[in-house]
Amino acid sequence: MLCLVSRTGRHLQRYDNLGRRQVVGCIPYRYKCSSDGTISNDLEVLVISSQKGQKMMFPKGGWELDESREEAALRESLEEAGVLGNVECELGKWDFISKSHGTFYEGYMFPLLVKEELDFWPEQNVRQRTWMNVKEARDVCQHWWMKEALDILVERLTSTSLLQQEEQNISICSLI
Numbered sequence: 001m002l003c004l005v006s007r008t009g010r011h012l013q014r015y016d017n018l019g020r021r022q023v024v025g026c027i028p029y030r031y032k033c034s035s036d037g038t039i040s041n042d043l044e045v046l047v048i049s050s051q052k053g054q055k056m057m058f059p060k061g062g063w064e065l066d067e068s069r070e071e072a073a074l075r076e077s078l079e080e081a082g083v084l085g086n087v088e089c090e091l092g093k094w095d096f097i098s099k100s101h102g103t104f105y106e107g108y109m110f111p112l113l114v115k116e117e118l119d120f121w122p123e124q125n126v127r128q129r130t131w132m133n134v135k136e137a138r139d140v141c142q143h144w145w146m147k148e149a150l151d152i153l154v155e156r157l158t159s160t161s162l163l164q165q166e167e168q169n170i171s172i173c174s175l176i
Contacts, residue, residue: 012064012066018104020105020106021103021104022062022107023060023106024076024107025059025061025108025149026076027058027091027110027111027112028059028085028112028114029044029113029153029157030113031044032044042133043157046058046132047130048080048081048128049128050127050142053126053128055142056130056137056141057142057143057146059077059080059081069090074087078121082117082118082120083112084115084118085112085114085116087112088111088113090110091111091153092109092148094107094148107145109146134150138150
């Protein structure tokens with residue numbers, strides 16, 4: 001059973017030793033499915049609107065004392081985007097300033113291979129979610145550090161795909 005209420009408040013919020021709020025986010029992704037049900041190599045990522053609906057970004061929010069970074073990334077994806085899946089290896093850490101608050105943050109980003117898209121989720125009434133190709137997502141994403149995380153994810157998935165193809169070619173060649 002899933003909780004359909006977002007966590008609120010700052011009483012469990014983590015801060016680093018410089019007083020920067022620590023946030024965790026993720027890039028939900030999937031491979032596009034064709035009409036015949038086969039999965040292609042075309043990557044899609046899920047972007048969400050800000051609560052006020054003006055900006056597009058990836059899910060992110062506060063990392064709390066009672067959870068790991070990976071757990072926080074999964075929670076934020078559920079609360080803000082209504083998706084569940086496998087949190088993969090961290091993409092990196094970024095230091096940034098919030099334009100709206102003028103405060104410093106430390107942000108961590110993870111890929112999330114989406115396994116389930118929910119019909120109901122905690123913030124469905126205040127956010128829109130949209131699947132896009134990487135170029136579209138990069139164009140609409142408002143945060144430079146999230147764009148950098150997206151670039152790292154694409155590079156990682158591309159190099160993994162090339163490595164798998166190379167391994168398949170080697171095993172085919174060894175059979176000949």
